[in-house]
Amino acid sequence: MAGITATQLVKEYPGGVRGVDEVDVEIRDGEFFALLGPSGCGKTTLLRSIAGLEAITSGSLVIGDRDVTNAEPGVRGVAMVFQDYALFPHMDVGDNIAYPLRIKRVKRDERRGTAAKVADGLSLQGLIERRPGQLSGGQQQRVALARAVATRPDVLLLDEPLSNLDARLRLEARTFLKELQRDLGVTTVFVTHDQAEALALADRIAVMRAGKLQQIGTPREVFQRPNNTFVAGFIGSNPMNLLPAQVRESRLAVGDATVSLPPGTEQLVREGQDVVWGIRPEYVRWVTAEEAGAIPAEVSVVENLGASVLIVVNAGDRKLQVAVPEDQEPAPGDRGWIVPQLSKTLLFDAETTERIG
Amino acid sequence: MTSSTVTPPAGRVTAPRRRRADDVAGLGKARAGLFVAPALIIIGIFLLFPAVWTVWLGMTDYRLTGLQAASPEFVGLENYTEALTDPAFWNSLWLTLIFVVASGIVGQTLIGFGLAWSVRNITGWVKALIEGLVLAAWVIPASVASFLWLALLDRRTGTVNALLGTEGAAWLIDHPMEAIILFNIWVGTAFSMQLFSSALSAVPPSQIESAKMVGASGWQQLRDVIVPNIKGHILTNTLLITLWTFNTFTPYLVTAGGPNGKTEILSVYIYETAIPGGQLGLGAAISLIMLLINLVIALGYVRVAQGRRKR
Ligand SMILES: Nc1ncnc2c1ncn2[C@@H]1O[C@H](COP(=O)(O)OP(=O)(O)OP(=O)(O)O)[C@@H](O)[C@H]1O
Numbered sequence: 001m002a003g004i005t006a007t008q009l010v011k012e013y014p015g016g017v018r019g020v021d022e023v024d025v026e027i028r029d030g031e032f033f034a035l036l037g038p039s040g041c042g043k044t045t046l047l048r049s050i051a052g053l054e055a056i057t058s059g060s061l062v063i064g065d066r067d068v069t070n071a072e073p074g075v076r077g078v079a080m081v082f083q084d085y086a087l088f089p090h091m092d093v094g095d096n097i098a099y100p101l102r103i104k105r106v107k108r109d110e111r112r113g114t115a116a117k118v119a120d121g122l123s124l125q126g127l128i129e130r131r132p133g134q135l136s137g138g139q140q141q142r143v144a145l146a147r148a149v150a151t152r153p154d155v156l157l158l159d160e161p162l163s164n165l166d167a168r169l170r171l172e173a174r175t176f177l178k179e180l181q182r183d184l185g186v187t188t189v190f191v192t193h194d195q196a197e198a199l200a201l202a203d204r205i206a207v208m209r210a211g212k213l214q215q216i217g218t219p220r221e222v223f224q225r226p227n228n229t230f231v232a233g234f235i236g237s238n239p240m241n242l243l244p245a246q247v248r249e250s251r252l253a254v255g256d257a258t259v260s261l262p263p264g265t266e267q268l269v270r271e272g273q274d275v276v277w278g279i280r281p282e283y284v285r286w287v288t289a290e291e292a293g294a295i296p297a298e299v300s301v302v303e304n305l306g307a308s309v310l311i312v313v314n315a316g317d318r319k320l321q322v323a324v325p326e327d328q329e330p331a332p333g334d335r336g337w338i339v340p341q342l343s344k345t346l347l348f349d350a351e352t353t354e355r356i357g
Numbered sequence: 358m359t360s361s362t363v364t365p366p367a368g369r370v371t372a373p374r375r376r377r378a379d380d381v382a383g384l385g386k387a388r389a390g391l392f393v394a395p396a397l398i399i400i401g402i403f404l405l406f407p408a409v410w411t412v413w414l415g416m417t418d419y420r421l422t423g424l425q426a427a428s429p430e431f432v433g434l435e436n437y438t439e440a441l442t443d444p445a446f447w448n449s450l451w452l453t454l455i456f457v458v459a460s461g462i463v464g465q466t467l468i469g470f471g472l473a474w475s476v477r478n479i480t481g482w483v484k485a486l487i488e489g490l491v492l493a494a495w496v497i498p499a500s501v502a503s504f505l506w507l508a509l510l511d512r513r514t515g516t517v518n519a520l521l522g523t524e525g526a527a528w529l530i531d532h533p534m535e536a537i538i539l540f541n542i543w544v545g546t547a548f549s550m551q552l553f554s555s556a557l558s559a560v561p562p563s564q565i566e567s568a569k570m571v572g573a574s575g576w577q578q579l580r581d582v583i584v585p586n587i588k589g590h591i592l593t594n595t596l597l598i599t600l601w602t603f604n605t606f607t608p609y610l611v612t613a614g615g616p617n618g619k620t621e622i623l624s625v626y627i628y629e630t631a632i633p634g635g636q637l638g639l640g641a642a643i644s645l646i647m648l649l650i651n652l653v654i655a656l657g658y659v660r661v662a663q664g665r666r667k668r
């Protein structure tokens with residue numbers, strides 16, 4: 001078992017693209033760690049740099065207590081599951097799982113035995129003799145996992161392990177993955193662009209954008225206290241409402257309406273400062289009678305989400321999304337008030353986009 | 358009578374349906390046959406007729422000149438027994454075997470694969486240069502290529518002698534077999550290289566990287582990932598190279614089968630027998646033997662390929 005420490009890690013591709021740009025990250029021993037970000041932000045590049053499949057341009061990488069910045073992939077104690085699983089089509093499931101042991105010169109009987117045991121642990125009983133081409137996507141994924149954990153690696157790397165599965169199977173595999181990781185206690189880094197997956201699985205999440213780290217924290221931290229507007233907009237199944245606003249007389253002018261400053265930010269802003277006011281759709285109530293702190297608004301779009309309804313309202317010249325319980329569903333054109341939950345509102349600097357407070 | 362008046366409607370329903378199934382163009386057999394007739398006639402004239410003619414010739418004592426040229430006589434299998442009991446034929450077959458194995462299977466395949474393997478990670482002008490050079494040897498007409506090699510290996514003014522400082526060394530006389538083997542490798546490697554290049558680029562990188570991740574050496578990656586992935590290409594390459602090398606005639610342009618028959622591979626032997634030797638009947642018989650060997654080789658590969666697919 002081992003932690004991973006990257007210091008000022010840079011991976012520059014030929015042509016000058018920085019896939020990973022001065023990343024500092026410390027992944028703890030036994031942690032389930034997610035790399036999250038939009039397409040092209042450098043998640044795969046960072047993962048492959050940890051694996052040793054990309055030469056690191058500068059900075060250092062330590063796994064356990066060994067500096068592996070320039071080490072070969074095979075000696076890092078790291079196993080990886082590729083997005084396409086990369087199973088060998090000409091070997092049966094048993095030989096695929098046992099392949100790492102074969103390279104380590106374990107005898108055939110012994111490694112077939114280990115493979116069978118690992119396969120059992122991943123509910124692959126009875127499939128040992130099949131070829132990868134004769135398996136379903138979910139089974140292939142488990143074979144790839146089995147091959148990765150067969151040698152008891154210190155670190156397990158997963159590149160979008162669930163993206164090739166259909167929606168229902170993905171939920172199943174998610175639970176499965178979490179249980180497996182807990183049982184093995186192996187330090188796991190997995191890449192995803194699905195924020196829900198990261199929130200559900202990870203102990204901690206690193207959010208990336210254009211090769212740079214935006215925030216590292218627990219799912220709760222990145223959800224409740226995003227470092228900047230990018231993280232705020234990226235995390236959450238409904239993106240956070242981010243509205244330009246201005247500080248006026250210790251209050252906040254959002255379009256025509258004024259709201260209170262988020263608690264704890266009063267001393268951190270100055271009069272007239274341009275800011276961004278953030279509130280999640282889930283933390284805004286839709287009411288049909290005026291009350292204290294309510295902002296008048298008109299419903300323009302109604303989207304059904306099943307147990308709740310997402311409505312888009314116009315408050316003056318600003319647009320907001322509001323999540324409403326299904327039995328309070330308004331109709332487009334309805335007039336009413338929205339009430340933000342003050343303690344859940346956030347303030348960001350309009351220039352640096354960093355969170356204030 | 359009554360039944361015949363009832364059936365037509367049913368017949369009319371089924372008839373067009375049946376026609377649609379095996380007669381897509383709706384021409385009918387006769388007219389369709391008319392359309393393919395020109396092609397069939399041309400194939401008949403230029404392919405089938407010579408083949409049959411060769412079989413017939415092989416059973417006569419037809420000669421290029423003399424009495425038998427005017428009125429060849431049927432001699433049955435005499436030509437075949439003559440060929441199969443002639444040590445020169447067996448010697449020629451042996452030389453062909455060496456030639457095919459050394460220049461085709463070992464030389465072109467291994468060097469072609471080696472080249473494809475080494476340039477797979479190179480990009481830009483270096484790759485273009487290497488591929489261009491190898492391909493040039495392939496596209497240069499055989500007559501020009503052989504002339505190049507004659508100039509290269511010439512005893513007095515040859516480039517090789519000038520480079521190695523071995524003035525006066527007669528490569529084509531002292532090492533004729535080695536010379537035509539190298540010549541054929543030089544001419545034909547481009548094909549294997551191109552075939553393997555495309556095969557290698559089709560191997561999923563993640564499979565190779567999976568092997569790398571568990572610490573597989575370059576050799577182990579080759580054995581466990583690359584070769585199993587390109588098995589079909591290796592088979593195709595070997596089949597084509599074997600047949601081409603077996604049938605090639607261009608070495609004749611370099612050594613003319615000499616000195617003293619030391620490079621008289623089968624195709625050259627047939628030519629020497631039939632044209633300068635004038636024994637057309639015997640030449641035709643040996644040609645047919647050669648054709649049979651070709652067939653056996655091809656069938657062998659088909660067998661292997663089928664066995665592979667079944668597994
Ligand atoms: N081999 C390469 N050569 C040059 N640039 C590359 C190479 N691979 C990736 N990049 C660039 O590096 C950046 C990061 O790519 P990367 O594959 O790490 O993104 P990602 O976060 O994994 O995206 P996705 O979610 O789409 O997989 C991108 O801008 C990409 O264009």
Ligand SMILES: [Mg+2]
Pocket residue numbers: 043044045191
């Ligand atoms: Mg990726």
